Amino acid sequence: xxxxxxxxxxxxxxxxxxxxxxxxxxxxxxxxxxxxxxxxxxxxxxxxxxxxxxxxxxxxxxxxxxxxxxxxxxxxx
Amino acid sequence: xxxxxxxxxxxxxxxxxxxxxxxxxxxxxxxxxxxxxxxxxxxxxxxxxxxxxxxxxxxxxxxxxxxxxxxxxxxxxxxxxxxxxxxxxxxxxxxxxxxxxxxxxxxxxxxxxxxxxxxxxxxxxxxxxxxxxxxxxxxxxxxxxxxxxxxxxxxxxxxxxxxxxxxxxxxxxxxxxxxxxxxxxxxxxxxxxxxxxxxxxxxxxxxxxxxxxxxxxxxxxxxxxxxxxxxxxxxxxxxxxxx
Numbered sequence: 001x002x003x004x005x006x007x008x009x010x011x012x013x014x015x016x017x018x019x020x021x022x023x024x025x026x027x028x029x030x031x032x033x034x035x036x037x038x039x040x041x042x043x044x045x046x047x048x049x050x051x052x053x054x055x056x057x058x059x060x061x062x063x064x065x066x067x068x069x070x071x072x073x074x075x076x077x
Numbered sequence: 078x079x080x081x082x083x084x085x086x087x088x089x090x091x092x093x094x095x096x097x098x099x100x101x102x103x104x105x106x107x108x109x110x111x112x113x114x115x116x117x118x119x120x121x122x123x124x125x126x127x128x129x130x131x132x133x134x135x136x137x138x139x140x141x142x143x144x145x146x147x148x149x150x151x152x153x154x155x156x157x158x159x160x161x162x163x164x165x166x167x168x169x170x171x172x173x174x175x176x177x178x179x180x181x182x183x184x185x186x187x188x189x190x191x192x193x194x195x196x197x198x199x200x201x202x203x204x205x206x207x208x209x210x211x212x213x214x215x216x217x218x219x220x221x222x223x224x225x226x227x228x229x230x231x232x233x234x235x236x237x238x239x240x241x242x243x244x245x246x247x248x249x250x251x252x253x254x255x256x257x258x259x260x261x262x263x264x265x266x267x268x269x270x271x272x273x274x275x276x277x278x279x280x281x282x283x284x285x286x287x288x289x290x291x292x293x294x295x296x297x298x299x300x301x302x303x304x305x306x307x308x309x310x311x312x313x314x315x316x317x318x319x320x
Binding site: 018020021022024025026028029030033051054055057058059061062 | 234237238239241242244245248249252253256304308
């Protein structure tokens with residue numbers, strides 16, 4: 001099927017709507033992993049802090065990939 | 078409309094206790110409204126396509142538009158094998174859409190405002206995509222967590238980050254649908270209670286806003302079903318392509 005022209009524009013808002021929950025969910029997952037590792041190894045609060053930072057970083061990296069990498073790929077197409 | 082607060086209509090009420098071994102399969106308002114949603118979709122689609130014609134009538138046109146919309150999005154996002162996933166994605170789309178829309182009937186319950194429902198859908202898609210990736214790529218499955226072109230020194234940092242962003246996928250999927258539906262209905266409830274409580278000469282303002290909010294909710298019902306399906310496609314596509 002030939003690609004319709006307006007489908008290109010669709011991508012902007014489609015990805016914009018993802019951003020909010022992506023950061024929240026990654027941070028939550030990081031916090032969860034940290035909490036359970038601490039619970040298991042009895043090292044409160046080391047892993048909680050480390051994995052919360054990892055989670056936040058993961059959220060921002062997803063955001064970066066969304067905004068920069070996908071856009072560059074689109075431009076080069 | 079009950080005046081008992083904006084959270085009252087999210088309460089799960091169990092109509093009939095049912096247990097199958099360790100499984101709790103009680104019939105609650107969530108399951109009843111999911112059945113209603115499925116019935117609405119099956120009935121309306123089969124009525125629309127009852128007598129298919131070459132030149133489609135209004136109902137057939139609507140059903141075909143819905144189908145081609147989902148099919149096009151699926152083929153656009155799953156690059157080589159999109160054809161095979163169209164039935165799954167169409168089912169997913171119509172189910173979520175019907176669940177969202179059924180909840181907009183005044184007095185009805187929204188199944189998608191329960192994290193258990195959206196979570197089950199999201200985890201199902203996630204487990205399927207992860208299994209597919211493992212089936213296709215074997216142990217190279219884990220290569221996806223090692224991003225290319227990253228210096229070796231940074232790997233201990235990057236691997237947990239990639240792992241977390243992979244694990245966050247079902248959570249975002251479930252959370253987005255749940256949060257949007259819950260927030261929208263909560264706002265509707267607050268506006269309606271505000272309208273009832275206002276003095277008579279001011280009632281038009283919040284009650285007018287409920288009408289606007291209702292229209293907004295209908296758009297959101299579509300957009301959320303669409304996003305859920307598109308992201309499921311992206312995750313499945315991610316599992317199919319080589320890393």
